[in-house]
Amino acid sequence: MAREDESCEEEKCLCASGELLFLTCSGGSNVGQISNKAAVELAKEGRGRLFCLAGIGAHLDTMILAAKERKLVAIDGCPIQCATKILDHAGLESALSVVVTDLGIEKSPRLEVEAADCEKVVEKIKERLRV
Amino acid sequence: MVKIEVLGTGCSKCKSLAKNVEKAVAELGIEAEVVKVESLQEIMNRGVMMTPALFIDGEAVAVGRAPSVAEIKGMLNR
Numbered sequence: 001m002a003r004e005d006e007s008c009e010e011e012k013c014l015c016a017s018g019e020l021l022f023l024t025c026s027g028g029s030n031v032g033q034i035s036n037k038a039a040v041e042l043a044k045e046g047r048g049r050l051f052c053l054a055g056i057g058a059h060l061d062t063m064i065l066a067a068k069e070r071k072l073v074a075i076d077g078c079p080i081q082c083a084t085k086i087l088d089h090a091g092l093e094s095a096l097s098v099v100v101t102d103l104g105i106e107k108s109p110r111l112e113v114e115a116a117d118c119e120k121v122v123e124k125i126k127e128r129l130r131v
Numbered sequence: 132m133v134k135i136e137v138l139g140t141g142c143s144k145c146k147s148l149a150k151n152v153e154k155a156v157a158e159l160g161i162e163a164e165v166v167k168v169e170s171l172q173e174i175m176n177r178g179v180m181m182t183p184a185l186f187i188d189g190e191a192v193a194v195g196r197a198p199s200v201a202e203i204k205g206m207l208n209r
Contacts, residue, residue, distance in 0.1 A: 014174060014182040015142045052180060062178040066195035 020048030031077030139183035148197035
């Protein structure tokens with residue numbers, strides 16, 4: 001996804017580009033960490049922007065106003081779906097919701113992210129976004 | 132006097148918002164202090180992760196988009 005304003009320099013500008021925001025639970029488990037890592041990879045590929053779920057959870061006006069204008073992708077590690085619930089509490093709805101454990105990745109307290117697991121989540125989200 | 136802040140590092144969307152603000156203020160004929168905040172650090176410290184952003188009297192009213200002149204006039208009339 002190209003930036004809308006080509007004069008913007010990625011590192012020096014926060015110019016709103018694209019419509020997609022990734023919000024991850026980033027929880028204290030392997031699947032929570034996978035949710036974050038997958039979103040980082042998607043953002044690096046230019047598929048959208050990683051956004052601050054903590055800011056939404058804190059009900060910061062600046063975060064909620066920005067999120068209201070865009071399509072949101074909630075990436076949760078497990079079926080508890082904290083990211084999706086935080087969006088609900090803030091009156092926001094995700095256009096796409098993905099749960100890492102639904103992809104056959106078992107939740108564990110280990111925090112290591114296996115590259116293959118991350119790749120699986122990235123590919124699933126890309127596939128769902130194409131539909 | 133109302134204080135209007137336009138937050139953005141100076142790309143075309145930010146400039147467009149600043150122009151719309153100036154036009155809205157002129158059309159309403161109100162007294163306003165219009166401040167452009169261009170420091171990336173200051174913008175992020177204000178909790179803005181997407182620009183442009185518009186603050187009126189310290190309150191965020193638009194983030195990540197440039198409202199039209201008519202919309203800004205509505206915000207100023209609230």
